[in-house]
Amino acid sequence: MVSHQAKVVLVSAIASGQGKTTTTAALARKLVRSGQRVRVFKTGPDFIDPMLLERACGHAVLSLDLWMVGHAASQALLAQAAMEADVILIEGVMGLYDGQPSSADLARAFGVPVLAVLDASAMAQTVGALALGLRDYGPVHLAGVIANRIASAGHAQMVAEAMRDIPLIGTLSRQEQTLPERHLGLVLPDEVSQLDTILDQLAEQLQLDMQAFEALPLTTFSVPETAIENTTPLAGKTIAIARDAAFAFIYPANLLCLQQAGASLVFFSPLADQAVPDIADAVYLPGGYPELHAERLSQASTWKTSILAHHAAGKPVYAECGGMMALTETVCDQQGQSWPMAGLLPGTVTMQKRLTALGPQYLSTSDGELRGHTFHFSNFSTSLTAATHAVKQRDTQQGEAVYQVGNLRASYFHAYFPSHPAAMARLLLGEAL
Incomplete structure (x- = not known):
């Protein structure tokens, strides 16, 4: 069986609205600008977030889901991406443990560590408590935290001191220019003026501990041995x-x-x-x-x-x-x-x-x-x-x-x-x- 390795993290949170998409886009753009080959996936059904993430990383963003896509197909997609990329980012859906199957289920199914995005705008040390709860409830392999909407260097320091044995891998300051939303989610990328400029700014605002990020383990994906159906029911159509x-x-x-x-x-x-x-x-x-x-x-x-x-x-x-x-x-x-x-x-x-x-x-x-x-x-x-x-x-x-x-x-x-x-x-x- 053919196997491939890459550095992989599933970016999740305690709930929607924490900044998963913004953080995933910022991280993808930052890694691309550093010369790394990046592929991004989106957990569960979604149309708009993948369009934005595609702009951030430069490649089509496909869905991963243990039920809709299936375990074998998700594994094959990850194995293909691992063959082509240095880093794979998987944006979760809703909160880490929400849904059946959940983002946590996906992470455990493929041995992928979780990177939690936590909105620190109305708290400081409590971010550490949330991180511990996310890790231990499942449990999952919580590789670290990115604290979002940080107000100052002092605020970031208080969060860092509360993390105990969970690495604070990055912080993202409060964004002056955010990605606009409407019903059903974000505004379509082509409707956002100067989107690439915004993505570059987010990448610069993301303070990433590269040593801690590079220390994350590689994940191995084997190409599943499944029967290939060569049927073409739409041939000639x-x-x-x-x-x-x-x-x-x-x-x-x-x-x-x-x-x-x-x-x-x-x-x-x-x-x-x-x-x-x-x-x-x-x-x-x-x-x-x-x-x-x-x-x-x-x-x-x-x-x-x-x-x-x-x-x-x-x-x-x-x-x-x-x-x-x-x-x-x-x-x-x-x-x-x-x-x-x-x-x-x-x-x-x-x-x-x-x-x-x-x-x-x-x-x-x-x-x-x-x-x-x-x-x-x-x-x-x-x-x-x-x-x-x-x-x-x-x-x-x-x-x-x-x-x-x-x-x-x-x-x-x-x-x-x-x-x-x-x-x-x-x-x-x-x-x-």
């Missing part, structure tokens, strides 16, 4: 994929999976009022922020006419979350303004002030489980009866509705295609699940 600021939520692994299944990919922009390419055998409308661009989408007559014609011709359409929203009759945005959409799905999507659904789910098909997740701030009111439903991973209760109109399937469910390529192909081709 051209899949047209919407890709712009309104339809940006797509796993890089999904694109690779489509290509490995034999599909040719073409991209188009509904926001730019581009038509569905004539050569498309099927259309894939991923999630994103259509509600932020509802006025432009409502005026995109070429796009709307082309998707209606594609559907009328009996060609398959698969739309998830934001993609589904763009196919409804109306979207009511955060300001209460209503905008006409493509109208293939009867009903209205209404934005809410709070999160309406979150969590891992799967579609049960004749080929097996197609895994993924749901995460949205809107409700869809429709006269349609669901053709089927996704299933919640946590308790196997009924999950998101999957609607079908002719050869169109649409749902709030976001599918992770590599979890079951054969089921993915059925979904894309409009075949019976």
Whole structure:
């Protein structure tokens, strides 16, 4: 069995909002600027953080997850990264022990040490108590702490003196210029003015004990011996994929999976009022922020006419979350303004002030489980009866509705295609699940 080694840490925290993404981005950029080869992964389902982290390290950021991605596939991704990189950073999700499986479960599964990011803005010595609790609750191999939002050198010293036997590997001062956020997470990287300048500034503000970081052990990853399926259920098919600021939520692994299944990919922009390419055998409308661009989408007559014609011709359409929203009759945005959409799905999507659904789910098909997740701030009111439903991973209760109109399937469910390529192909081709 072939094995590869690299320095690997899982960057986690006690909760969301501690600064995991900012710290991971700062650390990645700092290491890259020092001449090291860095690869970054994101734990669990996420679309926006990986885009930012890709800018920080210069390479595509893929997902790791013991359930959605799977143990063997996660191991293979880590082994490949270890072959190419000096350092691998894995950004955790929520708090270290949150979720089933949690970031801690992932760290233990692959023998990866944890680097805890703790917000020290309203405390000092108590940071040490939090670090001890994070280490011992699981336990996990806690390699050290990066204290975030440090106010002064004296503040940093008090934190350092409270750490006992846990290394304080770094500190990050309070940021004058932070990464902006909106519902669903951070603002898309292309919308942030001078993002690379901000990342460079964060790298400079990160005070890193390089000796302590370099002392972290190497982790060994073996390439799993799994049977390789050479099936190409999408051979000869051209899949047209919407890709712009309104339809940006797509796993890089999904694109690779489509290509490995034999599909040719073409991209188009509904926001730019581009038509569905004539050569498309099927259309894939991923999630994103259509509600932020509802006025432009409502005026995109070429796009709307082309998707209606594609559907009328009996060609398959698969739309998830934001993609589904763009196919409804109306979207009511955060300001209460209503905008006409493509109208293939009867009903209205209404934005809410709070999160309406979150969590891992799967579609049960004749080929097996197609895994993924749901995460949205809107409700869809429709006269349609669901053709089927996704299933919640946590308790196997009924999950998101999957609607079908002719050869169109649409749902709030976001599918992770590599979890079951054969089921993915059925979904894309409009075949019976």
